[in-house]
Amino acid sequence: MRVPIININNYTNIKKNTNTINRHKTQNYNYTKTNDINNTGLISFTSIANSGKLRILFTYGLPCMYSGIDMIDPKLVTKMIKNKKFEQPISKIIENLLPFEKSITGIELKIYQIIKEAAVISPDKKLNEIIKDIAPRYKKRLIKKQKPIFQELINASHELPDKYKYAFKLFMDNTKKKLNDEPIIVPFSSYEFKYKLEKIKTDIEKTENSKAINTMNKLLKESNRFTNSTTANTIERQKNTLESMFEILKDSELNDNAPLNNLFNISKSRLNLEPTVIPFSRKSFIYDLSKIISDLPNQKLQEKMLSIAEKLPTSKESTSAYILKILSDPPEKIGYRLLWPSIASVEHIYPKSLGGADLMYNFGGACCRENTERQNISFLKQLKRRPETKENCQKYIDRLIKLANSGIFIKHNINLKYIFDFKNTIYKQSHKKINLDISNLNPILININKCKTLSNKLNFNK
16 A cells, blocks of 8 residues: 655745756655654555455454564554553553564664663653653764764865855754754745644544544644745735634644644744744755755766765664654654554555555555555565565465454454455466465365355345
């Protein structure tokens, strides 16, 4: 399944040099709602047509068809958020996460272990308080890694024509202030505001609070009154729109929502051109740098500088970058981030964007991280990228067979044909490279399923 992506082009109209964009693969400059992975993704667990039966099977625990890890049932995570489990003391949160420990992998596992160690020292603190306590230590480590990269970029900037040097110097001065938590003046951007509002809405939707979701819809609708640009002629209108949105927020059940209030307060300061503390962001840094040198005649220098910037540590690979990224997040979002990569999602074996059907024969189960990273490449290319897919698809179908043999398929009226369909679809999409073994399937069940299918056909003909 493709994960909807919001990139920088969705909230800015700045034009970049086409050749440079093509050479640098624009995803490097994208703001995404994928797990960059650590921006939590917008995988829908309920909106995929005909996937209800597979989602029932998620509740019994299925391994990811690509990584083999035991996936986490999305309903359990939604329930945890709804019941505010991540807002409890950290010792209680660790207790709640124990059943999922074997499913947490990658950078999230490292962060989980760091949090777990901190919980021993401060068991009564909240999750976000733990992150704030440990953040200064990891910030020093991150700056130590960033410093030589910034210096390399400064050295390369000496080749810039004079008209670019001033903008670059101002940019680096502001970057230094961001790293030191010093206030800077940043113009208001309606595109950025709406993008962040959408992100907050995504988090609130996980609570399944209909009133809160309704409020967010009102705020988003009102935000459409923002003009695309903020100039001397439009700034008063921008302020009035923000004020009317604040009135909606003030009279709603979200009036104490920290991310919303923080967004409104920062936006107000930016509209008033007041110095504001803006955290450093790798994505924003690369994007802003690309704007400064977008029309640079020397394309080799342009590419060189962007390539240097891309060396900055990401939250996908650096624990320090990850911790700084989640520093301002509320507890429920931090908790969700830790689990998100391992949450079960419906995967289109033949990508939907390429014409794959929303039908059970084309569905498999993949964790959100693998689902997101595959995007819409062919299954054959995915097999080359992840050769262990063959072994893990067998692991997946073995679990299906075990559930079928134990009566779970019959209990939930799930057609046994799904097991055969999964085997055949994998065989076809792998160009006959994967022929899954289903010999452990109880032959009695196969006969029952055949009789049931025949009976249904006869009834239909009548």
